[in-house]
Amino acid sequence: METTAKKGDLISFRPDIKVLDATLRDGGLVNNFRFTDEFVKDLYQANIKAGVDYMEFGYKASKDVFKKEDFGKWKFCEEEDIRAIVGDNDSDLKIAVMSDVGRTDYKRDIIDRKDSVIDMIRTATYIHQIPTAIEMIEDAKEKGYETTVNIMAISKVNDEDLNNGLELLGQSGVDYIYLVDSFGSFYPEQIKKLSDKFLNIGAKYNKTIGMHAHNNQQLAFANTIEALSYGVSLLDATVSGMGRGAGNCYMESLLGFLRNPKYSLTPIMDFVEKHILKLKAAGAIWGYDIPYLLTGILNSHPSSAIQFIKEGRSDYTAYMHQLIDEN
Amino acid sequence: METTAKKGDLISFRPDIKVLDATLRDGGLVNNFRFTDEFVKDLYQANIKAGVDYMEFGYKASKDVFKKEDFGKWKFCEEEDIRAIVGDNDSDLKIAVMSDVGRTDYKRDIIDRKDSVIDMIRTATYIHQIPTAIEMIEDAKEKGYETTVNIMAISKVNDEDLNNGLELLGQSGVDYIYLVDSFGSFYPEQIKKLSDKFLNIGAKYNKTIGMHAHNNQQLAFANTIEALSYGVSLLDATVSGMGRGAGNCYMESLLGFLRNPKYSLTPIMDFVEKHILKLKAAGAIWGYDIPYLLTGILNSHPSSAIQFIKEGRSDYTAYMHQLIDEN
Numbered sequence: 001m002e003t004t005a006k007k008g009d010l011i012s013f014r015p016d017i018k019v020l021d022a023t024l025r026d027g028g029l030v031n032n033f034r035f036t037d038e039f040v041k042d043l044y045q046a047n048i049k050a051g052v053d054y055m056e057f058g059y060k061a062s063k064d065v066f067k068k069e070d071f072g073k074w075k076f077c078e079e080e081d082i083r084a085i086v087g088d089n090d091s092d093l094k095i096a097v098m099s100d101v102g103r104t105d106y107k108r109d110i111i112d113r114k115d116s117v118i119d120m121i122r123t124a125t126y127i128h129q130i131p132t133a134i135e136m137i138e139d140a141k142e143k144g145y146e147t148t149v150n151i152m153a154i155s156k157v158n159d160e161d162l163n164n165g166l167e168l169l170g171q172s173g174v175d176y177i178y179l180v181d182s183f184g185s186f187y188p189e190q191i192k193k194l195s196d197k198f199l200n201i202g203a204k205y206n207k208t209i210g211m212h213a214h215n216n217q218q219l220a221f222a223n224t225i226e227a228l229s230y231g232v233s234l235l236d237a238t239v240s241g242m243g244r245g246a247g248n249c250y251m252e253s254l255l256g257f258l259r260n261p262k263y264s265l266t267p268i269m270d271f272v273e274k275h276i277l278k279l280k281a282a283g284a285i286w287g288y289d290i291p292y293l294l295t296g297i298l299n300s301h302p303s304s305a306i307q308f309i310k311e312g313r314s315d316y317t318a319y320m321h322q323l324i325d326e327n
Numbered sequence: 328m329e330t331t332a333k334k335g336d337l338i339s340f341r342p343d344i345k346v347l348d349a350t351l352r353d354g355g356l357v358n359n360f361r362f363t364d365e366f367v368k369d370l371y372q373a374n375i376k377a378g379v380d381y382m383e384f385g386y387k388a389s390k391d392v393f394k395k396e397d398f399g400k401w402k403f404c405e406e407e408d409i410r411a412i413v414g415d416n417d418s419d420l421k422i423a424v425m426s427d428v429g430r431t432d433y434k435r436d437i438i439d440r441k442d443s444v445i446d447m448i449r450t451a452t453y454i455h456q457i458p459t460a461i462e463m464i465e466d467a468k469e470k471g472y473e474t475t476v477n478i479m480a481i482s483k484v485n486d487e488d489l490n491n492g493l494e495l496l497g498q499s500g501v502d503y504i505y506l507v508d509s510f511g512s513f514y515p516e517q518i519k520k521l522s523d524k525f526l527n528i529g530a531k532y533n534k535t536i537g538m539h540a541h542n543n544q545q546l547a548f549a550n551t552i553e554a555l556s557y558g559v560s561l562l563d564a565t566v567s568g569m570g571r572g573a574g575n576c577y578m579e580s581l582l583g584f585l586r587n588p589k590y591s592l593t594p595i596m597d598f599v600e601k602h603i604l605k606l607k608a609a610g611a612i613w614g615y616d617i618p619y620l621l622t623g624i625l626n627s628h629p630s631s632a633i634q635f636i637k638e639g640r641s642d643y644t645a646y647m648h649q650l651i652d653e654n
Contacts, residue, residue: 222545266647290599
């Protein structure tokens, strides 16, 4: 089966495509999840008006692993904190949270879906943690949730391990398998090949494939539409690309591209005008910059680039040689 | 002939690829060409060290059409001004200038190549000006120059006119025909189709195809590497994407992508550290922003977006409706 044939065109729309707003979760990595309630309420309303399908509120992190006082509440996504924003969520927007392997007490902290306002549990895993991830996924499935799995840092995983991991996940109960470009290191032609691989697993095991991109090389949007053009259909984006380091695919770009009449760009632009400009003016830093380009090119974690920028450094060449040495 | 087959891979390199730095010319549209001599000298040296193939110094505009006092000298690119920077240009870097149809007194101001330090004359034309462009190209060819033609605003040109224009240019003496995304409105899959069209003309008439992208949708780099992957081989970029409105393909990204050992990213990063950060701190504004995204999506000239940003406005939704009304 040739899965890499182009699906759809630039005038019609594919009803299978769904959009997930990850602003609070990936953007929370920029400001330690310290968003005002007004920000979160307005983002929730903007997503509803914009026709966004899922809104990720943050991590379901364990308070045994992380200290409550070190983070804003969206690091933990307590049921009552989400309900304070959405009530019973009487809307078409579904609510997602992320559950990190080894950092979530999922047996205790993830309650039955019938008692929760959450709709979807997203499990983030490294390749070597997949057996644990599958336990977490099956737990969430049993509790009634939609589930995704996000395999991180696959740009550092060899083909055989990735194939084996995908087979295991294919055989699990997970609904969505994500292609994640953690380091923003993939070019579109690599995304094409990876989409093919993931879509083949999806076809074999009846899973839907998602895409989560990073903007280190200013390719997050390009890679997202590259993946969708072959059939990847659950698309992550964040408002103004807010996310760790170089950030993510811009929601504005994605909604400007999609042709489904249910989507509207204007509520997101209004949200940018009200909240994002203020956040940036107050000193929150994310988005494309040379240090992130370098970690992208060199397929490295962005942490040292975040540090470089925090220190106000601009000795890019010295930093590049440091990165190459440490790679 | 299937020209849209992928050429090359991500590990080897294609010796046919050449890079053109358009920082002074497209970036000059940001600051009316008012660069310091130190900036220009350092950029020239950086390009030599980085292995860049061509450096465009600016426009060869007529002083009968534009007042000298309204612009920096790179609007006019007088022979002696270029020589003050490059001497006799004893280097492998070739020197280009842009000649605008209707704005260049080419018979008077473009002298024989044997008396000039300039190597390449680039002719920028709208589709309806192609007969005049061809006169200018033939004049430059006769004077001994390498020549390019850059057809602007093709996103507003119908297929039949574009085909006819390309046929005329194919029959002319021009060396390079550029695919220009003036409004940053093309998606990679459109660039694929256009690359195919341009490369077919190139194959038929023995012309080389170039790419000049704009970053309205953060697709300038993605579209450039999309075009090159099919065989487009003269690639425009600017340092930090400096160019009108949303700017261009970042030289940093392009050099980070290319595998030819002759190219080096570090001289460009050093130039950014010394000059570009200062330029931005002093208030020069270019690069991706929502108003440019909107003109990109709506296939419009960026002038009103530049004005919107200059006025410090952030009422994006009102601006979008204004754009739709005026489109």
